[in-house]
Amino acid sequence: MRALVVDDSRAIRAMIARMLRELGYAVTQAGDGREALDVLAGSDAPELALLDWNMPVMDGYALLRELRADPRFRATRIMMVTTETEIENMQSALAAGADEYLMKPFTWDALREKLALLGLADAA
């Protein structure tokens, strides 16, 4: 399975990518929303996209809306992974088509459990 990790922190991208590879994902990375769209333009839609919210150039919420407006990514499961922890942010993201929402900081178990909710990892 393929996953796209979009986060402006190189360290966090690398950490999430490592976790996903352990779960068997082939991972591509991007540092902001615009770069993510460029990466996606030349490849098949990933099964999973993890989006940070606050990023330069194009933030994760704008990227989420772009992806949900494009039929190519209809089947891509999208999870926001962010320090934005207000209920209003979560409601906005869910209303815009995010499938899940993970608050930073998070543990390895928390990421795996969220993916299990989406049917994208084993439950235990």
Add this chain to the structure above:
Amino acid sequence: MSPSLDPQDFSWLCSFLHDESALVIDEHKEYLVNTRLAPVLKELGIPTLTELVARLKRRPLSNVHQRVIEAMTTNETSFFRDIHPFDTLRNDILPEIIKRRGGAPLNIWCAAASTGQEPYTIAMILREAFPDVAARTKILCTDINNPVLERTKQGMYTQLEVNRGLPAALLVKYFERRGSDWQVKEELRRMIEIRAMNLAIPWAGVPPMDIVFIRNVLIYFDVETKKTIVGRIRRNMAMDGFLFMGGAETLLNIDNDFARTTAGKSTLYRRAA
């Protein structure tokens, strides 16, 4: 349990955890520190929390610091833990029990429910899938540990805890922000009845249960105690009730009056005919 920390040491520990793991601990969370760090003290042979903090202060980052961070940030339980038992509950067991009971009240028991994620998960399932039945269901939540029961009663969880296994759509629907924490809304809290109970001692006043969850609990008891507890639970269940245990647990050679059955991706038990 070792004596509590003095306020200065507690404050220092909170700052340390925040700096190293972004964990935010409020001043009224001392019980959390005590509960989580007691096993670390035992493991490292350190007599008191005060001595542990002194060691953390004295040395540069070490495996002691790492163990403390792990102990504070790792939770043994999560909402929708293992997922499959709750899928089975929603898709197979509740529809069957509800049909058989007609409009009668349902009784569900989470035995040794620790910090309450399991009963609140069940309450959310009922609200979402069977809203009419939720109003006439009582979820009994028992544990031996009074501080965790009090926490369950309050329904207060840290951000790290609500990150664990809880679908975001249910978080925004059934929880409210309380500073850096999250509190279960009153509509779910009133479905839960909290009671202190030592399973190893005979109990009274528990109504016949339709569904019992006792997951990953019996592993802490010897075989004879397991037999005693399971026998008492069985006699406290409706004849057609269901018992959920942990995925790696079995009643083989523990209680032959329970019959193993499967539903969905779960193995569970019902009273033998």
